[in-house]
Amino acid sequence: MKILSIKANISTFLAAATVASGTLLVSPASMADSRSSGVVSTSQSTVVVNRAITKEEVLAAQRAWGDALVAISTTYETKGIEAARALAEEVIDKAYGYQFGAVLFKPTLTLHPQTFRTTRAGALAYFVGGDPAFPVDKGFALKGWRKVEIKNTGIFIAGDTATTMGNVILTDKDGKVVTVDKTWQFLKDDNGNLRIILHHSSLPYTP
Amino acid sequence: MKILSIKANISTFLAAATVASGTLLVSPASMADSRSSGVVSTSQSTVVVNRAITKEEVLAAQRAWGDALVAISTTYETKGIEAARALAEEVIDKAYGYQFGAVLFKPTLTLHPQTFRTTRAGALAYFVGGDPAFPVDKGFALKGWRKVEIKNTGIFIAGDTATTMGNVILTDKDGKVVTVDKTWQFLKDDNGNLRIILHHSSLPYTP
Amino acid sequence: MKILSIKANISTFLAAATVASGTLLVSPASMADSRSSGVVSTSQSTVVVNRAITKEEVLAAQRAWGDALVAISTTYETKGIEAARALAEEVIDKAYGYQFGAVLFKPTLTLHPQTFRTTRAGALAYFVGGDPAFPVDKGFALKGWRKVEIKNTGIFIAGDTATTMGNVILTDKDGKVVTVDKTWQFLKDDNGNLRIILHHSSLPYTP
Amino acid sequence: MKILSIKANISTFLAAATVASGTLLVSPASMADSRSSGVVSTSQSTVVVNRAITKEEVLAAQRAWGDALVAISTTYETKGIEAARALAEEVIDKAYGYQFGAVLFKPTLTLHPQTFRTTRAGALAYFVGGDPAFPVDKGFALKGWRKVEIKNTGIFIAGDTATTMGNVILTDKDGKVVTVDKTWQFLKDDNGNLRIILHHSSLPYTP
Numbered sequence: 107m108k109i110l111s112i113k114a115n116i117s118t119f120l121a122a123a124t125v126a127s128g129t130l131l132v133s134p135a136s137m138a139d140s141r142s143s144g145v146v147s148t149s150q151s152t153v154v155v156n157r158a159i160t161k162e163e164v165l166a167a168q169r170a171w172g173d174a175l176v177a178i179s180t181t182y183e184t185k186g187i188e189a190a191r192a193l194a195e196e197v198i199d200k201a202y203g204y205q206f207g208a209v210l211f212k213p214t215l216t217l218h219p220q221t222f223r224t225t226r227a228g229a230l231a232y233f234v235g236g237d238p239a240f241p242v243d244k245g246f247a248l249k250g251w252r253k254v255e256i257k258n259t260g261i262f263i264a265g266d267t268a269t270t271m272g273n274v275i276l277t278d279k280d281g282k283v284v285t286v287d288k289t290w291q292f293l294k295d296d297n298g299n300l301r302i303i304l305h306h307s308s309l310p311y312t313p
Numbered sequence: 314m315k316i317l318s319i320k321a322n323i324s325t326f327l328a329a330a331t332v333a334s335g336t337l338l339v340s341p342a343s344m345a346d347s348r349s350s351g352v353v354s355t356s357q358s359t360v361v362v363n364r365a366i367t368k369e370e371v372l373a374a375q376r377a378w379g380d381a382l383v384a385i386s387t388t389y390e391t392k393g394i395e396a397a398r399a400l401a402e403e404v405i406d407k408a409y410g411y412q413f414g415a416v417l418f419k420p421t422l423t424l425h426p427q428t429f430r431t432t433r434a435g436a437l438a439y440f441v442g443g444d445p446a447f448p449v450d451k452g453f454a455l456k457g458w459r460k461v462e463i464k465n466t467g468i469f470i471a472g473d474t475a476t477t478m479g480n481v482i483l484t485d486k487d488g489k490v491v492t493v494d495k496t497w498q499f500l501k502d503d504n505g506n507l508r509i510i511l512h513h514s515s516l517p518y519t520p
Numbered sequence: 521m522k523i524l525s526i527k528a529n530i531s532t533f534l535a536a537a538t539v540a541s542g543t544l545l546v547s548p549a550s551m552a553d554s555r556s557s558g559v560v561s562t563s564q565s566t567v568v569v570n571r572a573i574t575k576e577e578v579l580a581a582q583r584a585w586g587d588a589l590v591a592i593s594t595t596y597e598t599k600g601i602e603a604a605r606a607l608a609e610e611v612i613d614k615a616y617g618y619q620f621g622a623v624l625f626k627p628t629l630t631l632h633p634q635t636f637r638t639t640r641a642g643a644l645a646y647f648v649g650g651d652p653a654f655p656v657d658k659g660f661a662l663k664g665w666r667k668v669e670i671k672n673t674g675i676f677i678a679g680d681t682a683t684t685m686g687n688v689i690l691t692d693k694d695g696k697v698v699t700v701d702k703t704w705q706f707l708k709d710d711n712g713n714l715r716i717i718l719h720h721s722s723l724p725y726t727p
Numbered sequence: 728m729k730i731l732s733i734k735a736n737i738s739t740f741l742a743a744a745t746v747a748s749g750t751l752l753v754s755p756a757s758m759a760d761s762r763s764s765g766v767v768s769t770s771q772s773t774v775v776v777n778r779a780i781t782k783e784e785v786l787a788a789q790r791a792w793g794d795a796l797v798a799i800s801t802t803y804e805t806k807g808i809e810a811a812r813a814l815a816e817e818v819i820d821k822a823y824g825y826q827f828g829a830v831l832f833k834p835t836l837t838l839h840p841q842t843f844r845t846t847r848a849g850a851l852a853y854f855v856g857g858d859p860a861f862p863v864d865k866g867f868a869l870k871g872w873r874k875v876e877i878k879n880t881g882i883f884i885a886g887d888t889a890t891t892m893g894n895v896i897l898t899d900k901d902g903k904v905v906t907v908d909k910t911w912q913f914l915k916d917d918n919g920n921l922r923i924i925l926h927h928s929s930l931p932y933t934p
Contacts (some may be wrong), residue, residue, distance in 0.1 A: 155621040158779030207569040210478035222466040259429040265886030271417035308515030359672040362828040365572030414776040472679030624892035636880040673843040685831035720910040722929030
């Protein structure tokens with residue numbers, strides 16, 4: 107079943123996130139001057155700790171976000187709101203950086219004066235609703251999403267953070283398509299996982 | 314005159330940007346254990362190079378952006394489009410990070426398929442128009458802006474980059490007010506200046 | 521007793537390290553243009569997450585290292601080697617970054633081919649000895665240290681890491697003084713604590 | 728001739744450094760969900776600005792340092808001290824980060840109270856001597872070096888800086904070999920070049 111396979115994918119994502127460690131490579135790294143002679147380079151191992159963010163990690167984190175959104179939708183349909191909420195909490199705790207103190211999150215459809223969601227509670231309410239403190243929220247992740255396509259216009263990797271900008275194209279179970287303009291910033295945590303510390307999503311401007 | 318004073322402010326901003334250097338402090342830093350005796354700590358200077366971004370630098374960079382927008386509007390009105398374009402180019406070259414290769418820029422009012430402006434030319438066209446390659450652009454900075462108010466919801470400083478999210482409230486010469494949801498990411502350059510490497514601006518969602 | 525007060529200090533250090541969180545400030549941050557009129561700036565709070573390293577954090581981390589060295593010496597004398605080893609393990613786990621995969625550690629007195637200690641075991645052996653895998657190590661932290669004075673020549677804060685270079689002057693219980701040239705690099709972890717990821721210590725050159 | 732080839736290599740290094748730009752890649756990056764159907768992913772380019780430091784860049788910067796040291800020696804022998812000094816100045820200006828305000832530099836053979844060289848003048852004096860402000864310096868780079876071998880024990884890449892630790896083995900024209908324990912920290916500048924901001928070199932400890 108497609109739903110199951112997506113859920114398995116999400117489980118793998120969450121499991122991986124808990125065991126992932128920093129990027130640690132031990133590689134042979136004899137760096138003797140190959141142009142020279144007379145000095146024998148003893149074989150040697152160099153320990154490399156590389157905390158720089160790669161483009162591949164960024165794409166994987168985006169993909170995980172999309173898969174998580176679909177998984178919350180399908181979990182809601184097959185297991186109900188409590189299961190969906192539990193999954194949403196797991197996703198937020200694995201994929202966002204609220205433990206750093208706050209996340210700069212402007213979801214697509216929020217309204218003043220609750221446009222910005224810097225707290226975990228505000229993010230959860232947006233995704234699954236049901237929080238009287240955020241009465242307008244109906245649960246964006248519950249809208250029957252089936253597919254998330256990501257088209258990056260640009261990726262800017264600056265040290266230990268990476269930022270992406272582009273379109274995210276959401277398709278629901280009825281084939282309805284919504285395109286948003288989306289920016290994400292990721293920070294690599296101590297375990298080597300990318301966490302969203304900024305998320306600005308908006309509908310395209312229509313004159 | 315108000316216009317003149319704002320222009321002086323902008324000139325100062327641009328001049329400052331060219332001479333600004335890295336944050337270099339030389340401070341007395343005898344760190345002898347004050348609880349102990351028997352060891353005389355000779356007086357000493359510690360050279361401190363601090364490339365971390367401060368909140369004050371972020372606020373100043375935001376303010377400079379707002380002042381620059383107003384200055385382009387008033388320059389346009391008093392000196393015409395060529396002077397406005399020249400000033401806009403100066404502002405882009407001082408305040409944005411196109412020299413790093415690209416900027417992730419989603420202006421408020423752009424349309425598909427030119428929504429995102431990763432090049433300097435695309436940014437310039439958005440601000441002052443007149444570029445046949447961007448035929449829809451009429452020049453956002455030419456719209457008679459008189460005041461820019463910035464209300465930050467959050468600031469996230471992560472090493473050598475800082476990100477802000479919040480509302481920017483623009484007032485034009487007729488008192489018309491436009492509020493946008495805006496995200497900026499700044500990177501500190503070699504000279505210690507903050508440069509915008511990400512700029513996502515959007516109109517508030519209306520159901 | 522002096523020994524007790526130093527130990528209390530270390531306990532505070534270790535306790536603090538476990539509860540410390542990221543730097544999270546909520547401050548009033550109305551940034552209305554004070555030069556303008558006509559727009560009322562509503563009062564507002566800005567959430568600020570600041571992960572930049574400050575000079576004060578660097579000095580505190582250095583001081584904690586010095587206090588820990590003295591504490592291991594005095595613990596060894598009053599409670600024996602097992603207590604000293606347990607404390608050394610605590611110190612390494614709190615103050616070094618071995619959990620990132622490796623630390624670049626060149627202690628003062630190590631010998632080829634075990635000059636460099638990239639593993640936690642190698643660091644522990646250097647500080648308290650007793651590891652047959654490092655047979656030369658006698659336990660540097662067991663040498664009766666009473667005072668650690670730090671004289672920084674320079675501090676370079678670059679984003680989320682900070683590096684220091686200067687002299688560290690160690691005094692033992694007999695008043696013997698040893699001066700070393702020392703470099704440390706610190707990385708701020710997810711909890712906001714500085715961890716040593718580089719430590720190069722060497723005796724001054726003597727012709 | 729070997730000398731010429733090394734000099735050509737250095738020239739290439741210096742020339743490259745002046746024109747090098749940030750890492751800018753334009754790559755096809757359609758990220759459509761290949762598991763799905765029904766949505767056509769239009770072809771698309773993603774602009775990627777990647778300022779993260781790679782292991783390869785670190786090794787190249789180390790190699791350039793070694794080549795530069797040999798080049799200064801051979802330039803001194805074939806063209807004299809003025810040419811050697813001019814080359815040393817070029818090397819310092821290209822490979823070190825004094826323009827950030829200071830470099831944390833502890834050369835191998837310096838003596839108290841001039842052990843640490845945080846200024847460009849102090850670095851130049853160490854490499855080529857002849858500065859009355861640094862009367863002990865005889866010019867380390869003038870000692871007839873012919874080969875520099877680098878054996879990294881560890882490399883730690885943390886965002887926009889990278890640190891290395893290991894042995895550097897220097898061979899002079901008479902075949903004499905000197906091994907030092909060396910730590911370097913590199914910072915990527917606005918043009919994408921790695922610059923040394925920390926350099927701690929010491930002779931191995933001998934009991």
